[in-house]
Amino acid sequence: MLERRYVWELPIRLIHWTIFLSIGVLSVTGYYIGNPFIVVRGEAYGGYLMGWMRFIHAVTAFVFTLSVLARVYWAFVGNRYARWSEFIPLSRERLTGMLKMLAYYLFLRRDPHPSVGHNPLPGLSYFLLYLAFIVQILTGFALRSAAYPGGFWPLAFGWILTVFGTQAVRLVHHLLMWVIIAFMIHHVYSAILVDTEEKSGLISSIFTGYKIVRRGEK
Helix, strand or coil: CEEEEECCCHHHHHHHHHHHHHHHHHHHHHHHHHCCCCCCCCCHHHCCHHHHHHHHHHHHHHHHHHHHHHHHHHHHHCCCCCCHHHCCCCCHHHHHHHHHHHHHHCCCCCCCCCCCCCCHHHHHHHHHHHHHHHHHHHHHHHHHHHHCCCCHHHHHHHHHHHHHCHHHHHHHHHHHHHHHHHHHHHHHHHHHHHHHHHCCCHHHHHHHCEEEEECCCC
16 A cells, blocks of 8 residues: 655755755856866956856855755754654665665665665765765865955965965866766766656655655555
8 A cells, every 4th residue: 555655854955955056056167267268358357257166166065065964963853754863874764775785786686675764785885975065065165265365264264275275176166076976976966866666756756855665564
């Protein structure tokens, strides 16, 4: 017997799409800042493109940071499907499910491990993704501190440049951008794949919050 169950709360859905859109804007503007690929002709005051790119990148970075912090907060106050335990496989059940999902992705298992919320293996990958988000935020604000000597930014984040060096921080920030983009591509692919296999409405659930699950399934 199947039932329609409310899984993804509204804050989770809003955070998901805010982060998704933020990553797109940050990737385009960040890549341009590191490698300007648009030539603007004429007087500088009429085409201050780099300034606009930096401004948009900075504003979006603040939105992205607040979204990540909001998701971390909701991991402690949200419903069972949003909780931190969905991301860190500490229980035997989650560890077993993670191995089953790994076997599925390696074509050693025919069907994906059933799960109402996050599957154990993707759940762990999301935990690692958020660690990457945090590193990206810290390195981004550290690079910002170099452009604003004195005041809050160097005081709060300048130590990162001192410890690791500006070029190393810049390289990590750039490489993580590509890692996150690659993850997003795989995330979309695997979501479509699992939705096709399970027929659970996984894709539509990130819009509506509801999935189709077996009655009694946890």
